[in-house]
Amino acid sequence: MKIVVCIKQVPDTNEVKLDPKTGTLIRDGVPSIINHDDKNALEEAIKLKDKYQNVHITVLTMGPPQADVALREALAMGADRAILVSDRAFAGSDTWATARTIAAAVRKIGEYDLIFCGRQAIDGDTAQVGPQLAEYLNLPQVTYVKHLEINGEKVTVERALEDGYEVLETTLPCLLTTIKELNEPRYANVRGIFDAYKEKTVEMWTANDIKIAADQTGLNASPTNVKQTFTPSPKGQGTILCGCDKDTICELMCKLQEKHII
Amino acid sequence: MNFNLTKEQEMVKTLMRKFAETEVKPLAAEIDENERFPRETVEKMARYNMMGIPFPKQYGGAGGDNISYAIAVEELARVCGTTGVILSAHTSLGAHPIYQFGNEEQKNKYLKPLAEGKYLGAFGLTEPNAGTDAAGQQTLAVLENDHWVLNGSKVFITNGGESDIYIIIAMTDKKKGTRGISAFIVEKDAPGFSIGKIEHKMGIKGSSTSELIFENCIIPKENILGEVGQGFKIAMQTLDGGRIGIASQALGIAQGALDESVKYMKERKQFGKALSQFQGLQWMVADMATKVTAARWLVYNAAWRKDQKLSYANEAAMAKLYAAEVAMDVTTKAVQLHGGYGYTREYPIERMMRDAKITEIYEGTSQVQQMVIAANIFK
Ligand SMILES: Cc1cc2nc3c(=O)[nH]c(=O)nc-3n(C[C@H](O)[C@H](O)[C@H](O)COP(=O)(O)OP(=O)(O)OC[C@H]3O[C@@H](n4cnc5c(N)ncnc54)[C@H](O)[C@@H]3O)c2cc1C
Ligand SMILES: Cc1cc2nc3c(=O)[nH]c(=O)nc-3n(C[C@H](O)[C@H](O)[C@H](O)COP(=O)(O)OP(=O)(O)OC[C@H]3O[C@@H](n4cnc5c(N)ncnc54)[C@H](O)[C@@H]3O)c2cc1C
Secondary structure, eight states, rough: EEEEEEEEEEESSSOOBBTTTOOOOOTTOEEEEEEEHHHHHHHHHHHHHHHHOOOEEEEEEESSSGGHHHHHHHHHTTOOOEEEEOOGGGGTTHHHHHHHHHHHHHHHOOOOOOEEEOOOTTTTEEEOOHHHHHHHHTTEEEEEEEEEEEEETTEEEEETTTTOOOOOOOEEEEEEOOGGGGGOOOOOOOOHHHHHHHHHHHOEOOOOTTTGGGSSSGEEEEEEOOOOOOOOOOOOOOOOOOOSSSHHHHHHHHHHHHTTTO | OOOOOHHHHHHHHHHHHIIIIIIIHHHHHHHHHHHHHHHHHHHHHHTTTTTTTSSGGTTTOOOHHHHHHHHHHHHHHOOOOHHHHHHHHIIIIHHHHHHHHHHHHHHIIHHHHHHHHHHEEEOOOOOOBBBBSOOOOOEEEETTEEEEEEHHHHHHEEETTTEEEEEEESSSGGGGGGGGGGEEEETTTTTTTTEEEEEEOOOTTTTTTEEEHHHHHEEGGGGSSTTTTOOHHHHHHHHHHHHHHHHHHHHHHHHHHHHHHHHHHHOOEETTTTTGGGGGHHHHHHHHHHHHHHHHHHHHHHHHHHHHTOHHHHHHHHHHHHHHHHHHHHHHHHHHHHHHHHTTTTTTTHHHHHHHHTTTSSOOOOOHHHHHHHHHHOO
């Protein structure tokens, strides 16, 4: 089974600071990590490799040359091959252009049975790239995967919903986006770290290599316009009601009604 | 000259920091309180190939370097001195002598499982009457037909009772003095070998420190390490490398105490201000941070020299002497900065201070390091 895992290198913070003037991310001084959900994606792929024979894992990222370290870490966790898709032409890509670029890279990889993406990147936060990539590649997709079984060609997935989960079946090849409930990602392995730097390589692919035209990627191929970014004002404090007498319960019922919860 | 860590060393540091914070730190107070050996941590370290960092892959190691190994011990000790010494004694004292002096069969039979973390290793040199004066060995090894017979005892052995493999130093020919000492590989199940008293200690309480007893203990003839009569040299060179590990442990403990202090000083308010705003305390912390940084470069320098195959005994002695002093100094000041809370078990600081003290004692006391350094100056 050939698996492609799309990972994104993101700044290590849940509260990325924004430059209030330009509305862009302030990345200086923030260490970079592999996006959390993508680690779950990678872990699931490695678990399949632990379980079945002949599983081969390619990790793929589109990003600046510094994203090399994210790929090396993925190799140190257990991926077999790493590809960094990097080109000035990609700068300013929104999710649409990013997904199209990644799709071009996946086509160059050629053979694959399963593509994993994380649900959502902690910086961009759109959760769009996975689904868009599936559409570009014309693949069945299941998002928010919290449990996965693969039996031959048959893929059985539990898909998390806000108030429960649904069980879906699909077949290989397909694209799945993963959430943290899926598994507990392993650490990088110390021997894996030395192998990743001494024995393995990160392949560098440019726009040319993946045959994507200049007008298909980057800022000009991105329909999204960021009008403004802002930090939403914090939610008000909750109210705590104590007691089990009639008055307290009435007060509770009133408040819930006010908020149209009941 | 280049003071940057390589990319792989950087990644090892990030990994070890995260591993230590999530897997090791939550156990630190409990294993200290209960004097419990953290077997589960050893198993986790084995899974992630942390138990043989500086050994080649063909012998089960990670194929890494000594700086990465030093960083690993440092990061573990930063949150738990016990876990730091378990890795250090295992790697430097249990496994390394086999790597350096063992033959091919011994490397395959013993180094491989040690480096893979399937076995835990220990090293027995110290005896009741042979401490600093390590040449005064009274344990005897006699060759009888196809096996050695060992009689005697060792004290204060780190990982004793928990280990699968013990490197044992013993006298094979009393007449020859230090040249009559040899080194042996003893398996835990060797007939006539048993574990005696387990020490109750001031610090590193989760690490086991035990007596080893040999009563007509029989080991195969081929389990001699190196040549007959080479044992004292093997022991001394093993300790040269081990000192890098203990220096890293001391460095980690000091860094941990410094980090805890900085955090506490920002939170704790007196006279309407955070402690971190009092200049008298700021200056104390500035000195602590400077010493920790100086210790770090001494430690990494010794490890770097070992990686470069340069002489490192003198540098390792300096690193251990200084890092241990810094650990004691910084942890004592850290307790001071925490006030009464620092003296209680609510905070990790008193444990760090107790853990720091041993780094001035084992693998050669501070006085022994001074002897090594002075001998090098006045040679
Ligand atoms: C107008 C506009 C301009 C932008 N300009 C820039 C810019 O100049 N520089 C910049 O860094 N960002 C830029 N961005 C943000 C960037 O395009 C998005 O971060 C990116 O498209 C991914 O979207 P996301 O972060 O929401 O990921 P999500 O859609 O939330 O990610 C879901 C999953 O998709 C996969 N994935 C996402 N991104 C990648 C990737 N790059 N490689 C591999 N897999 C991936 C991962 O598996 C991830 O978990 C811009 C966005 C917009 C709207
Ligand atoms: C927790 C712990 C773990 C240990 N682990 C191991 C282990 O794994 N393997 C092992 O073999 N040993 C181990 N040891 C033993 C340790 O290395 C010795 O305790 C140490 O070498 C000191 O020996 P000693 O205790 O006999 O002290 P002594 O030699 O009696 O020294 C007492 C004091 O006198 C000083 N002194 C002695 N001789 C001189 C001199 N000539 N000049 C100046 N000062 C001198 C010493 O520095 C010390 O301050 C361990 C000890 C402890 C406490």
